[in-house]
Amino acid sequence: MNPIESLFRPAVLLEHEYKVTEHICQVKLNQxxxxYSFPAELKAEIEADLLNAAWNRYPTVFPDHFIAQLAGHFGVLPENLLIGHGSNELIYSSLWAILGHGEKILIPEPSFSLYKTVANLCEALVVPVLSNPETLKMDLAELATEIHRHQPKLTILCSPNNPSSQRIPYDDLISLLKMSEGLVWVDEAYIEFSENQSLVDRLNEFPNLIILRTFSKAYGLAGLRLGFLVSSAEIIRQLRKTKVPFTVDEMSQIIASKILKRMDLVDRNVELIKTEKARIFAILKDIKGIQVFESDTNFFIFKVLKNPLKSVFANLVSEGILVRDVSSYTNLSGFLRVNVGTPEENDQFLTAIKTIVS
Ligand SMILES: Cc1ncc(COP(=O)(O)O)c(C=O)c1O
Known part of the structure; x- marks a missing residue:
């Protein structure tokens, strides 16, 4: 260990920085x-508000007006919400509020990698529960057994899950909430594309429930960086203490506030994605060299059956198409992930993958 390294916590030295493989590709289906973005007229309308904003002033520590609007939109109270600079920020700040050295967090595998990273940084003890390697689904009985056995302080259930694209059925989530004495965190980043209903309506029944939502997927605002937690007022009060102040900037609030008033556009884009998703699935499942899984999200994962995975990925890149190599995740050796794009992008991907694996 060099002298500079010795000044850092061992948990930090063991971790790696978050990386997304960057390639300049015209068809970007990896994140x-x-x-779909929003119409130019709407953007022009918002531009005027951005120009009128006080760029020299801090935003409020917790964006009260925007929180009130969001609370109305989701039918909860403002004290049930915590907004952050993307859900990534809320994962960092909230896990830090909950997990101490050696405390248990139960995380299904494979799941969104940031959970494990942050848990490791907190020096918590990660209890993994593996998905079924054939179906990629989580087994209720196994989850319940492990929760019962380990009594984790926190259980993280990403449903529908990234990267497996599978949901935990709604009734199973309710059963797990009922039996857990610890906190149950349900990441609903992809809920708008799911067969499941959101658990937001059930908030008052479960004092241990924390729901994570994002503006980055269905709302089409990944560039803004906005995510939020929905939970009991008591939990939110604690989580506010570790939240980095001022991270929800004025510009993002202005834009998201306008978009919330144009749910017609958001809903239309979600419908377009769902329609494309059904079309792509019908085609992917007939391609011989891959095995695709039904998806509850806006992306698919598929197993490359014969060709070397790295060469399939590289061949797609050379055709100008970027997908995600998820083969290093538990139970996903040989898998790639691709999200639903525009019909033209999807056609380019479908033509290329068919040629490459056939
Ligand atoms: C399951 C899941 N949760 C959270 C996030 C982070 O989203 P955000 O853009 O809000 O930070 C992602 C991003 O891909 C995700 O897949």
């Missing part, structure tokens, strides 16, 4: 983004 589960919404392929």
């Amino acid at each position: 589960n983004e919404n392929p």
Whole structure:
């Protein structure tokens, strides 16, 4: 260990920085983004508000007006909400509020990698529960057994899950909430694309429930960096203490506030994505060299059956198409992930993958 390294915590030295493989590709299907932006007229309307904003002033520590609007939109009280600079920020600040050295956090695997990273940084003890390697689904009985056995302080259930694209059925989530004495955190980043209903309506029944939502997927605002937690007022009060102040900037609030008033556009884009998703699935499942899984999200994962995975990925890149190599995740050896793009982008991907693996 060199002298500089010795000044850092061992948990930090063991971790790696978050990386997304960057390639300049015309067709970008690697980050589960919404392929649609908003109409130029709406952007022009918002531009005027951005120009009128006081760029020299701090935003409020907790954005009260925006929180009130969001609370109305989701039918909860403002004290049930915590807004952050993307859900990534809320994962960092909230896990830090909950997990201490050696305390248990139960995380299904594979799941969104940031959970494990932050848990490790907190020096918590990660209890993994593996998905079924054939179906990629989580087994209720196994989750319940492990929760019962380990009594984790926190259980993280990403449903529908990234990267497996599978949901935990709604009734299973309710059963797990009922039996857990610890906190249960449900990441609903992809809920708008799911067969499941959101758990937001059930908030008052479960004092241990924390729901994570994002503006980055269905709302098409990944560039702004806005995410929020929905939970009991008591939990939110604690989580506010570790939240980095002022991270929800004025500009993001102005834009998101306008978009919340144009849910017609958001809903239309979600419908377009769902329609494309059904079309892509029908085609992908007939391609011989891959095995695709039904998805509850805006992306698919598929197993490359014969060709070397790295060469399939590289061949797609050379065709100008960027997907995500998820083969290093538990149970996903040989898998790639691709999100639903525009119909033209999807066609380019479908033509390329068919040629490459056939
Ligand atoms: C399951 C899940 N949760 C949270 C996030 C982070 O989203 P945000 O853009 O709000 O930080 C992602 C991003 O891909 C995700 O897949």
